[in-house]
Amino acid sequence: MLDKHYDHFQVEEGKYEKWKKEGYFTAGDVSKQPFSLVIPPPNVTGKLHLGHVMDTVPDDIIIRYKKMRGFDALWVPGMDHAGIATQAKVEEKLRKQGISRYDLGREKFLEKAWEWKKEYGDSIHEQWAKIGLSVDYTRERFTLDEGLSAAVRKVFVTLYKEGLIYQGEKIINWDPELRTALSNIEVIHQDDEGEFFYFKYPIVGSEDSLIVATTRPETMFGDTAVFVNPKDKRYAHLVGKKAINPANGEALPIMADEYVDLSFGTGAMKCTPAHDPNDFALAKKYGFPLIKVLDESAKMNELCGKYQGMDRYECRKALVEDIKAKGLLDHIEKMVHSVGHSERSGAVVEPMLSKQWFVKMRPLADRVLAQQQSEEKVEFLPHRFENVLIRWMRNVDDWCVSRQLWWGHRIPAYYHKQTGEVVVSETPMDPELYDQDEDVLDTWFSSALWPFATLGWPEKTPDFERYFPTSVLNTGYDIIFFWVARMVFQSEHFTDKVPFKTVVIHGLIRDEKGRKMSKSLGNGIDPIDVIEQYGVDALRYFITTNATPGLDMRYSNEKLQAAVNYLNKIWNAVRYVEMTLGEGYEPKAIDPKSLGVLEKAILSKEMETIRRVSRFMDRYEFGKASDVLYDFVYDDFCSTYLEMSKVSMAKEGDQEQVKAVLYKVVRDIVLLIYPYCPFIGEEMYLSLPKTKASIMLESYPEIEKAYVSKAAERKAELLYTMIKDARAYKSGEGLAPNAAVNIVVSPKAPFAGMEDYLSRFTFAKKVEFKPEAPKGTTFAYDGFSMVIESDVDEGKLKESLLKEKETLKAEIDRGERMLGNPGFLAKAPKEKVALEQEKLESNKNKLQTVEDRLAKLG
RNA sequence: GGAUGCUUAGCUCAGCGGGAGAGCAUCGCCCUUACAAGGCGGGGGUCGUAGGUUCGAAACCUACAGCAUCCACCA
Numbered sequence: 001m002l003d004k005h006y007d008h009f010q011v012e013e014g015k016y017e018k019w020k021k022e023g024y025f026t027a028g029d030v031s032k033q034p035f036s037l038v039i040p041p042p043n044v045t046g047k048l049h050l051g052h053v054m055d056t057v058p059d060d061i062i063i064r065y066k067k068m069r070g071f072d073a074l075w076v077p078g079m080d081h082a083g084i085a086t087q088a089k090v091e092e093k094l095r096k097q098g099i100s101r102y103d104l105g106r107e108k109f110l111e112k113a114w115e116w117k118k119e120y121g122d123s124i125h126e127q128w129a130k131i132g133l134s135v136d137y138t139r140e141r142f143t144l145d146e147g148l149s150a151a152v153r154k155v156f157v158t159l160y161k162e163g164l165i166y167q168g169e170k171i172i173n174w175d176p177e178l179r180t181a182l183s184n185i186e187v188i189h190q191d192d193e194g195e196f197f198y199f200k201y202p203i204v205g206s207e208d209s210l211i212v213a214t215t216r217p218e219t220m221f222g223d224t225a226v227f228v229n230p231k232d233k234r235y236a237h238l239v240g241k242k243a244i245n246p247a248n249g250e251a252l253p254i255m256a257d258e259y260v261d262l263s264f265g266t267g268a269m270k271c272t273p274a275h276d277p278n279d280f281a282l283a284k285k286y287g288f289p290l291i292k293v294l295d296e297s298a299k300m301n302e303l304c305g306k307y308q309g310m311d312r313y314e315c316r317k318a319l320v321e322d323i324k325a326k327g328l329l330d331h332i333e334k335m336v337h338s339v340g341h342s343e344r345s346g347a348v349v350e351p352m353l354s355k356q357w358f359v360k361m362r363p364l365a366d367r368v369l370a371q372q373q374s375e376e377k378v379e380f381l382p383h384r385f386e387n388v389l390i391r392w393m394r395n396v397d398d399w400c401v402s403r404q405l406w407w408g409h410r411i412p413a414y415y416h417k418q419t420g421e422v423v424v425s426e427t428p429m430d431p432e433l434y435d436q437d438e439d440v441l442d443t444w445f446s447s448a449l450w451p452f453a454t455l456g457w458p459e460k461t462p463d464f465e466r467y468f469p470t471s472v473l474n475t476g477y478d479i480i481f482f483w484v485a486r487m488v489f490q491s492e493h494f495t496d497k498v499p500f501k502t503v504v505i506h507g508l509i510r511d512e513k514g515r516k517m518s519k520s521l522g523n524g525i526d527p528i529d530v531i532e533q534y535g536v537d538a539l540r541y542f543i544t545t546n547a548t549p550g551l552d553m554r555y556s557n558e559k560l561q562a563a564v565n566y567l568n569k570i571w572n573a574v575r576y577v578e579m580t581l582g583e584g585y586e587p588k589a590i591d592p593k594s595l596g597v598l599e600k601a602i603l604s605k606e607m608e609t610i611r612r613v614s615r616f617m618d619r620y621e622f623g624k625a626s627d628v629l630y631d632f633v634y635d636d637f638c639s640t641y642l643e644m645s646k647v648s649m650a651k652e653g654d655q656e657q658v659k660a661v662l663y664k665v666v667r668d669i670v671l672l673i674y675p676y677c678p679f680i681g682e683e684m685y686l687s688l689p690k691t692k693a694s695i696m697l698e699s700y701p702e703i704e705k706a707y708v709s710k711a712a713e714r715k716a717e718l719l720y721t722m723i724k725d726a727r728a729y730k731s732g733e734g735l736a737p738n739a740a741v742n743i744v745v746s747p748k749a750p751f752a753g754m755e756d757y758l759s760r761f762t763f764a765k766k767v768e769f770k771p772e773a774p775k776g777t778t779f780a781y782d783g784f785s786m787v788i789e790s791d792v793d794e795g796k797l798k799e800s801l802l803k804e805k806e807t808l809k810a811e812i813d814r815g816e817r818m819l820g821n822p823g824f825l826a827k828a829p830k831e832k833v834a835l836e837q838e839k840l841e842s843n844k845n846k847l848q849t850v851e852d853r854l855a856k857l858g
Numbered sequence: 859g860g861a862u863g864c865u866u867a868g869c870u871c872a873g874c875g876g877g878a879g880a881g882c883a884u885c886g887c888c889c890u891u892a893c894a895a896g897g898c899g900g901g902g903g904u905c906g907u908a909g910g911u912u913c914g915a916a917a918c919c920u921a922c923a924g925c926a927u928c929c930a931c932c933a
């Protein structure tokens with residue numbers, strides 16, 4: 001027997017450990033159909049946040065549901081080494097101890113990083129357990145483990161041999177704080193306030209000068225030309241002449257190119273090929289030298305004269321002062337412009353010429369674009385997110401994959417010590433003869449292989465053969481570019497298959513005010529705190545049912561409390577059923593034909609509920625599925641059938657049937673809620689009679705056609721409507737709910753045995769069935785009527801009757817307008833027209849009754 | 859500049875061609891042995907604005923406004 005209140009601490013205790021120990025999470029029953037998914041691997045950078053709960057709980061619901069549906073459901077867990085993010089954290093920790101990574105050296109630093117991974121990996125495991133994730137620990141992976149590393153080398157070498165990986169000197173995004181290259185998407189653009197400096201460039205051999213504007217004066221040491229637009233009449237006479245760079249006195253050619261925007265700045269632009277991607281393109285076109293003026297910490301280098309060694313901003317300030325002193329500063333404008341920041345360090349990113357490794361994206365992206373046109377494509381839910389992928393694939397630039405870090409997959413490229421010859425190899429080259437490339441790969445390079453490499457690829461392992469491609473991936477829209485896109489192209493290129501058939505995209509969780517959760521705002525919410533307060537089942541329920549697919553959701557304490565209340569409701573329904581069944585109850589088979597009307601009706605409703613819930617579960621629409629179940633639990637079961645059953649139990653003869661039905665329905669409710677809330681689900685399940693060792697061994701409730709009876713539902717509905725009418729009538733007249741009345745139904749009862757329910761729930765002293773209706777307050781239904789006799793406050797009654805009359809008239813008016821419209825009759829579906837006719841008839845009858853009653857009142 | 863989403867009850871959000879819904883909040887009555895973390899009953903909305911399509915629009919189309927997000931560019 002369950003306790004009076006649901007206590008989440010007691011309910012959660014020990015269950016996860018038991019499931020894990022019993023091996024319920026382990027897949028591999030080959031007699032069943034496989035179903036698989038991989039966890040979005042959390043970074044080993046720290047504790048999990050609510051975003052991870054959003055990523056993983058839907059997966060857990062899917063896995064638990066699919067297991068109940070008889071699938072061999074595999075959920076591969078694992079974590080991501082998160083190269084740059086983790087390295088930044090480890091460096092920060094060391095810095096607090098006054099140590100830099102260079103003090104330690106590569107090997108020692110990596111030891112520290114592995115210690116970090118161990119510590120945070122353990123804490124992530126604890127959190128998975130708290131959340132209740134049914135991941136298969138026998139198949140757990142790490143993006144830096146031996147198998148993944150082998151897969152990474154295989155992919156790198158293969159792409160290199162195919163000409164899809166190359167080393168090149170290009171403008172990349174440089175993070176001067178972490179001293180590494182970044183890919184385009186690791187750069188966050190934000191609008192920063194800056195200054196726009198207008199400098200005078202004297203024209204050689206003339207008194208004239210040209211004004212050029214820049215936001216980054218410190219890069220002027222790398223300028224190679226000044227450009228104007230060929231159509232620009234203001235400068236036509238200067239093209240071909242030379243202008244003096246006010247930073248270093250060098251003469252720069254003035255050239256014309258269509259690229260220059262006449263309306264921006266002064267219409268004259270300086271060209272700095274080594275520090276701007278557009279200028280780089282111009283320099284290539286005209287064959288300019290590429291002059292780099294910043295070092296890897298964004299300090300000025302030896303080409304910058306007296307500014308050498310200065311930080312870029314220090315230099316900017318000093319240089320502007322010096323130019324001003326020379327009288328060559330025209331003016332300074334404040335301007336807000338978009339500035340790139342490193343996603344991890346926050347440092348302002350410098351576009352910089354650098355030799356890096358790149359993945360040639362065009363052929364890989366084209367393959368994806370073609371695949372999305374075919375039958376064997378990745379399906380996105382909601383569909384619109386497919387366009388995000390497609391647009392990115394259409395416009396993608398080559399991917400800079402080398403990082404000047406230590407924590408990650410070291411690039412399998414080797415340089416001959418004498419000749420400098422480059423060898424790219426899966427197996428290490430002789431260290432006597434070759435030096436390995438110092439750089440590591442972008443962390444997403446290995447994440448991209450996650451769905452197939454975790455299953456054993458490149459080996460043809462049984463798991464890979466059986467579980468790949470995976471069935472579904474559930475993740476946030478914020479990492480479609482970072483992760484989803486890359487898994488798709490790598491998978492299609494290397495396995496010739498999509499990595500997953502369906503991607504379910506969810507929104508992000510925000511705080512109660514709708515703001516993004518972030519460290520700087522300090523508004524992040526620790527899931528562990530939420531679990532302490534409300535229990536994990538409530539958190540799981542909240543996070544999967546209060547969100548619309550693809551849209552952001554807000555964290556809400558109120559909604560969590562609502563979830564707790566709902567769970568407590570189910571808990572108590574189970575408790576009531578247990579009390580009713582009594583000790584030692586032995587479940588009995590139900591004969592659908594011999595059941596009473598109310599029993600038939602609730603089972604029929606349950607079948608409809610199972611049908612609708614299953615349909616939504618199969619489409620991964622957990623919010624909708626839970627809504628359907630919620631309505632059934634509250635309205636149909638708890639408020640209605642369960643209350644009716646109290647009367648039934650007091651009657652002779654029916655008890656066994658009622659018990660059997662109560663048992664079946666409440667047990668099925670437990671099974672239906674269980675994928676969402678496994679802990680309380682297990683607790684309630686085990687508390688009921690005749691169970692298996694765990695709810696994890698159960699199957700999902702099935703629709704049984706013998707239980708479907710729309711006729712019984714309609715009959716029961718009549719009774720419920722009568723009760724509701726009688727109650728509303730009493731309330732409308734200012735009678736207490738428990739005030740005594742007499743009810744007469746005529747000419748006969750809609751179904752036998754209903755009088756007990758009617759009297760109990762309307763507090764009728766007497767319920768009679770008579771062929772003739774007496775005088776009194778009459779409610780008309782199809783084929784019979786109900787008359788209520790009571791002491792009435794005539795004033796109040798009249799008021800409520802008048803109000804009812806108004807609403808009925810409005811309804812009738814609406815119906816008549818509709819049915820009087822020739823267009824409606826001609827074009828609307830026949831069923832709709834018939835339905836409206838029925839409604840109109842019924843409303844007219846009701847109005848008649850109301851008017852009769854009013855007439856009697858005078 | 860391009861794209862997407864949102865705008866519905868006091869708050870948070872469903873609904874997305876045929877009678878305006880939920881949770882919370884609010885008001886009234888009830889501690890009735892499943893549940894006061896509850897029950898019963900009630901109040902509250904010209905569904906952002908303006909046009910259009912349709913027999914019928916909160917829903918479909920167009921324009922506009924506000925909010926949010928993403929991508930690109932910014933010498």
